[in-house]
Amino acid sequence: MNKLNEYAVIGKKTTKTDAVAKVTGGARFATDIYLPNMLWAKVLRSPVPHARILRIDTEKAKKLDGVKAVLTAADVPEARYGALVLDMGMFARGKVRYIGEAVAAVAAVNEEIALAALKLIEVAYEPLPAVFDPLEAIKPGAPILHEDLKSYKTLFERTDKAMTGNVNYQAEITSGDLEAGFAQSDYIFEDSYEVPKQHPSYMEPNSTVALVDSDGRLVIHNTTQRPHINQAILSSLLGIPIAKIRVVPCHVGGGFGGKNRTLTEPTAAALALKTRQPVRLTFSHEEEFTSATTRHSGVMVMKTGVKKDGTLVASDVKLYYDCGAYAPTPNAVWLGAISSSGAYRIPHCRVEAYSIYTNKMMGGAFRGYGAPQSNFARESQMDRIARELKIDPIELRLKNCLVEGDSLHTGQKLHSVKVKETLLKARELSGWGKGRVPANRTLGVACGIFACGGFATSGIVRLNMDGTATVATGAMDMGQGLRTVMGQIAAEELGMAAEDVTVIIGDTDSTPFDVGIFGDRGTHTAGMAVQMAAQDARKQLVEQAAFAFKTTPNNIVLGGGKARLASDPDKVLDYKDLLGGGQYKKGGPIIGKASINLTETAFDPAIVRGAASRMFSTYTFATHIVEIEVDPKTGVVRVPKTYAVHDCGTVVNPDGLRGQIIGGLATGLGYALYEGVAFENGQVQNPSFLECRPPTAVDMPEIVFDTVEEFDEKGPFGAKGVGNVSVINMAPAIANAVETATGVRVTSLPITPGKIVQGLGQLAKEEA
C-alpha cells in the first residue's frame, strides 16, 4: 500500500523547479512579451445588459492614425463555442446579453490609440427587457436571452428541461424512494440559501499575444489552464486546422479555474490574422470584473428528512445556478449536485440542478467548482439539524458520514473514503468540546466531498544521451507546482534525481494532449499518465541495460541514475553510459508514452439524467474547524485560527500540498466573509480588488494543518488532489460558528457585519 518510506523523491522536500526564475523576475508571463511591430488590442464592450444591435459603424475608428484593424461579428466566421453548450461567439452578433460583452475590437500601434479608437465606434442599441435573477428567469414570460437555444449544439444528454427558456444545462439525480424516505423521517428541515458570484482574483490578468509565424501558422502565447483545448477552439472558431495552430503558454499568474477559459485568444488571433502583425490583448482590471468569469451565484433549496437519533433519511435538493449570459461551463451545477448530499450516506435522494441564463457576466470555473455553493447549504443545514435535535455537530456528522464501500447518491461506489478520519483528527486537534477555547472564541465545523480526477490526458518521457530525462505533458502548471510534481513522479519511477528530469508543459507543438487542468486532475490524472510513460521508458531502459550486461531484464536493478546487476551489485553502468553517444544497440532512442482516460464508466441512467460527465476517478474529503470571534456591537467576524485536515492520498510534495491547502482556505475565507461581486441592473458595482477584496496576510488565521494519508489506487504512487476540497468548507464552518456565538443564522454569503447586526436586532425584538 503506502510505501512513503521507500521512496527516494516522492514525499520529499523538493524545491519548485521554476523557483529561481520566479524570485529573480525571469519567469515570463504573457503580459511580459514584447515583440517588434507588436500591436495593442482593446475591446469595445456593451454598456447595456440586453439589447438588439441595430447598427455598428467602425469607419471613423478605422481612419484614426495608428489603427491597423477593427473587427466586429461581421468580420469573423459565425461560429460558437463552449464546454457543453456552444452558445458564445467571438463578438456579440445581432444582440448583446450583458454589460461587458465584446462588440468590437481594435488593434493599434499603441494602447492609447487603441483606446481612442474604441470611442470612435458608433453602436446603435435597441434596449430589450432584461432579467437578472435566476428564479425570475425561469418564470413563464421572462425575457429570453437565447431565442434559438434549442438549435444550439450541446455535448451532453439533454433532459426535457434542458435547453428550454433560459435553462441551458439541467440534470437530475434520483436514488431510493424520496416519498417513502420523508414518510420515515421524524423531522423535516427545509431551508433556502443564497450565494453571490466570487471572482477567481488571480493576480495576472487574462492576456494573449498572437502572431502569424514565418510558416504561416498561428502562434498564441497566453495564460491558460488548457492549451490543447484553446488550440481546438481556435481551430473551430477561425476555420484553421489544429496542426496550423501552436499554443505556447507562458507562466500562468494564477488560474484557479478562471483560466480554464478561452477569452482573449480568439480576438487576438483574429486581429493578428487580419494585420499579419503580432497583437497583444490584455484585460484591464475592470474588464476582469465585468468580462471574465466568476464562480456561479445561485440559490439552493434543501429539504432533508431525519430520524430522532440524527440519521439522515431523505434529501430533496434544488440547485439554481446563475451562469450569466453565456454558459462556458454550466457543469458547475453538475459538480454542485454531486457534492450536494455532502459527505453523507442518505438513502433516499433527489437533486434537480439547473444552469440558468441571466443578463449578467458569465459564470465559469473557480476552485471548488459548484461545491462551495451546495456545500454551504448542506453543511449549514447539518448544524441546524444538530441544534434542533440537540446532537453534537461532529457526532451528527460521524453518524452519517460515508465510509469505504458506500455509494454516492449518484450510484457511484466509492473507494479511498476518509471523511470520518478527517472529522476525528480535526476534532482532536481543535479540542472540540474540551473547553480549551478562549471565552471570546467559538468553534464551527464543516466537512465536504469533491470529485477528483478523470478525463483524457497523455504523457511522454524521453531519455537523453547524458542520462537525463525530458518529460512532456499538456497539463499546465498554474502555480500550484505541477511542473515540479511531474518531475518528482518521473524521477521516482526512473530511479534518477529530481534535478535530472526536465518537464516541458503546455506547448502544443512539443507536448501531447491534455484536456485542461481542473477538478483535481493535475497530480492525480495527468500525473498518472506521466508515471505510466515513465514506466514505459523504464522498461526500455531495463532492456537496454540487460543487453549491455548480456543478462535478462529481471536481473537489472535501477536507481540513483545507475543500472546494476541484481546478481552482482558491483557491476554498475551509469545511465549516461547506457544511453550515451546515441548508440542504441537495442532498438532506437528511448521514448516512453502513455495515453489514458480515467473517466470511462457512465452513470446509471435510471439514477442520473443529464449527466455532464462519466464517473469521476476518485473523491477527496476534508474537515475544517474554525475558531472565530464576533464583535456583538459591529458584527465584525475575525477568524484567528483554523484546523484543516485533508485526505490527500500519498503526499508527493509536502510544501506544495501545504501551500495549495492554505491557499484554498484563504479563498474559502474570502468567499465566507468579504468577496461577492455586487450587481445593480446587471452592472457590476465593485469591479476591483479594492471594493471586492481577497483576504490579506493580516486576515488569515493561524492554520493547524494535518493530513490523513491513504493510498489511492488510481493516482500516481497513490496521490489525490487537494485543490478544490480545501475551498468548500470555510463558509459553512464560519456560518455555523457565527450561529453558535450569536444565535444568528446567516443563510447568504458573504457573512457581512450588517447581516449579523440585523440578525441580532431581530433576535432582540423577538425576545422583547
Add this chain to the structure above:
Amino acid sequence: MSKHVINVTVNGEAHAVEVPAKRLLADFLRDDLLLTGTKRGCETGTCGACSVLIDGEVVKSCLNLAVQADGRSVTTVEGLGQGTNLHPLQTSFMEQGGLQCGYCTPGFLMAAHDLLSRNPSPSEEEIREGLSGNLCRCTGYQGIVDSVKNAAEKMHGR
C-alpha cells in the same frame, strides 16, 4: 503631451531618458526598460504586484510617475539578486514555500526588503502587517510569512 528628461538609476545603472509627463513608473520600467519582473496587476495600487524600491523605500510603481523617480535610485526584483548571487529573501522564498504562481512574488520581495530594512527582526504579526499592502491568491500567505521570518534569521546570522 509634455515630455521631461529624467536622470534615474535603475538597479545601479544610470539612465538619462525623455519620458512623457504622464508615463507611469511601472510602464517606464516594463515597456521602456523591459524590466518585466515588476508586474502590473490591478493598476490601482491595491495588489502590490508592481512594488519597487525608490531609494530603498517600497512604492507601488503603478501609483508613481516616472518623473517622480528623477534624481533617485530605483531597485526592481531584477536588481535584488541574480544567478548565484541571490538575496537571502530570494532563497528563503524558494525554500519555505513563499511562492506558487510567482506573479505577486517580485512585489512581495520588495515589500519584505523594505520591511526588514526598517525592522530587522519582525514578529509574525509585524510581518503580516508589513505585507498587508500586497495580495497573493495562491499561498494563503503562510509560506510568504515563513520565508520572511527565515530570511530575517539568515540576515542576522541567527
